Amino acid sequence: xxxxxxxxxxxxxxxxxxxxxxxxxxxxxxxxxxxxxxxxxxxxxxxxxxxxxxxxxxxxxxxxxxxxxxxxxxxxxxxxxxxxxxxxxxxxxxxxxxxxxxxxxxxxxxxxxxxxxxxxxxxxxxx
Amino acid sequence: xxxxxxxxxxxxxxxxxxxxxxxxxxxxxxxxxxxxxxxxxxxxxxxxxxxxxxxxxxxxxxxxxxxxxxxxxxxxxxxxxxxxxxxxxxxxxxxxxxxxxxxxxxxxxxxxxxxxxxxxxxxxxxxxxxxxxxxxxxxxxxx
Numbered sequence: 001x002x003x004x005x006x007x008x009x010x011x012x013x014x015x016x017x018x019x020x021x022x023x024x025x026x027x028x029x030x031x032x033x034x035x036x037x038x039x040x041x042x043x044x045x046x047x048x049x050x051x052x053x054x055x056x057x058x059x060x061x062x063x064x065x066x067x068x069x070x071x072x073x074x075x076x077x078x079x080x081x082x083x084x085x086x087x088x089x090x091x092x093x094x095x096x097x098x099x100x101x102x103x104x105x106x107x108x109x110x111x112x113x114x115x116x117x118x119x120x121x122x123x124x125x126x127x
Numbered sequence: 128x129x130x131x132x133x134x135x136x137x138x139x140x141x142x143x144x145x146x147x148x149x150x151x152x153x154x155x156x157x158x159x160x161x162x163x164x165x166x167x168x169x170x171x172x173x174x175x176x177x178x179x180x181x182x183x184x185x186x187x188x189x190x191x192x193x194x195x196x197x198x199x200x201x202x203x204x205x206x207x208x209x210x211x212x213x214x215x216x217x218x219x220x221x222x223x224x225x226x227x228x229x230x231x232x233x234x235x236x237x238x239x240x241x242x243x244x245x246x247x248x249x250x251x252x253x254x255x256x257x258x259x260x261x262x263x264x265x266x267x268x269x270x
Binding site for chain 2: 046
């Protein structure tokens with residue numbers, strides 16, 4: 001019989017889902033960071049090699065990937081502020097639910113401002 | 128076997144530094160600084176002229192200015208340690224076998240150290256005129 005996982009208790013609601021989203025976005029950003037340090041390191045090897053790798057970042061498919069990256073960064077950044085406020089602000093715990101929706105709203109507004117401009121950059125480059 | 132339970136309200140005995148507390152503080156302090164550094168990075172690199180404008184000459188234009196070298200190296204150190212410590216939290220949560228947990232955590236910090244050293248060397252020893260023959264790719268300062 002399969003062994004049951006030990007020690008995790010899921011309580012649902014905003015508190016759990018913000019935690020799940022913080023983890024998922026954090027892992028995604030971490031793996032992008034590893035790749036990003038390696039691709040940037042090519043500037044110390046060969047300008048032509050760096051430019052050819054950067055060309056893949058300018059394709060339409062990766063352009064949409066960059067939208068996902070920016071969305072992940074926006075959520076992780078503002079939810080991080082929410083976590084700091086829960087830990088250090090006296091009323092943080094009381095307003096954690098409301099603050100989650102403020103985080104979602106701020107991230108969404110900034111994303112809505114960024115996405116069209118980024119897609120214009122990507123599609124005008126590929127035109 | 129006799130089970131000894133300490134008096135619940137007795138203060139915890141600590142040996143040495145409380146690294147988990149420093150890690151907890153680090154995540155919050157570095158996170159706050161990274162918001163400024165990464166948002167600045169995204170505004171200059173993705174928002175301003177767009178991803179299409181990023182090439183060797185673009186990086187050279189930034190890294191001939193010590194301001195951006197310091198910015199990027201600081202961002203590298205803070206983000207790699209923040210990310211690696213976050214990944215360590217996750218492996219501590221989900222790895223059930225002790226040797227798996229230890230192996231994953233050691234691997235994380237080895238990768239972290241390697242990328243921090245690599246990135247720091249790249250940003251601090253950067254040479255905008257690295258290959259004089261690649262005229263088409265070099266910034267104007269080298270022509």
